[in-house]
Amino acid sequence: MLKLVCFVAWALGSSSSAGAAEVIVAVAANFTAPMKEIAAAFERETGHKVSLSFGSTGNFRTQIVNGAPFQVFLAADDETPAALERDGYAVPGTRFTYAVGKLVLWSPTLVVDDQGKILETGEFTHLAVANPKLAPYGKAAMQVLQKRGLATRLEPKIVWGESITQTYQFVVSGAAELGFVALSQVYEDGKIKGSAWLVPQEDYDPIRQDAVLLVRGKDEPAARELLTYLKREPARAIIQRYGYSFE
Incomplete structure (x- = not known):
């Protein structure tokens, strides 16, 4: 009986982690704190592992063009993800605004x-x-x-x-x-x-921060799941708590 219980526990654990994968994400530096919270919640819910790198949007663009292994990119603007999509480094139709910065x-x-x-x-x-x-x-x-x-x-x-x-x-x-x-x-x-x-919004162009699926993540379901999770209420609540808006 004990052996059966142990086998069932092992089987359940194996099945829950069988679909787990690692998502490699480049994140604009301003979004460090909320993304750490979002990643932790996503990991708990899905079993996937999220590997985060933080830095400037401009530097990340250079790294992506030069072959960095990022699968998802959360930029601090909307121009850089659009350029990556236009130049063939991001998957068309996956780009969206995940936050508007202040x-x-x-x-x-x-x-x-x-x-x-x-x-x-x-x-x-x-x-x-x-x-x-x-x-x-x-x-x-x-x-x-x-x-x-x-x-x-x-x-x-x-x-x-x-x-x-x-x-x-x-x-x-x-x-x-x-x-x-x-x-x-x-x-x-x-x-x-x-x-x-x-600073009043009229004093500077809106800081629309876009996320996009990179080419290296196009065949990775976990990468797409993370982008979907960013649109869900638990993630949006965290984003708003840090002072971001969505328009």
Whole structure:
């Protein structure tokens, strides 16, 4: 009887993991925290393993074109996934917007007014901005400075981050007193930690963040399952909790 029980337990365990697979995902740096939660929930529900790499959208595009083994790409814009699809590196018809990001000017030490006037006073030594050639949030930040006529004046004070994560770390470490970061990085329990100016949407192009199935994942059911899961309510609830919207 004991042998039968052990065999049944082994059989059940084998059947539940028989279809398990690994999904290799490239994720825009701003989406680090929510994606870790989403991946964990997806793994619990499906038994699949999710391998995550975080970085700048621009760098990931270069890696994908040069043969990186990513199966799914969660970008920080909609242009890069569209270009990958056009150039044959992503599967047509699989691209969709999984989140719309928001830009904030943030500091853990300075008082950032609700109009962003601190940018005009210049009462700071360094301003952290993500590289606009690599990071969509950096591109958005430069649009804000250009619209206010401050890009040239503040350029000597800018500390460039390779990704939005590095930009955030510059501010946290004190290398820059304030910086343009993703709302998701400073949003906790329904409010912003520290002092911040939530930049009006009309000051920069919408940061529509698209996901796409890459060619290396086209024959991997688990990769398609992950993309489907991103559209489901449990994932969307996590995304919203970090301050993202869907339009």
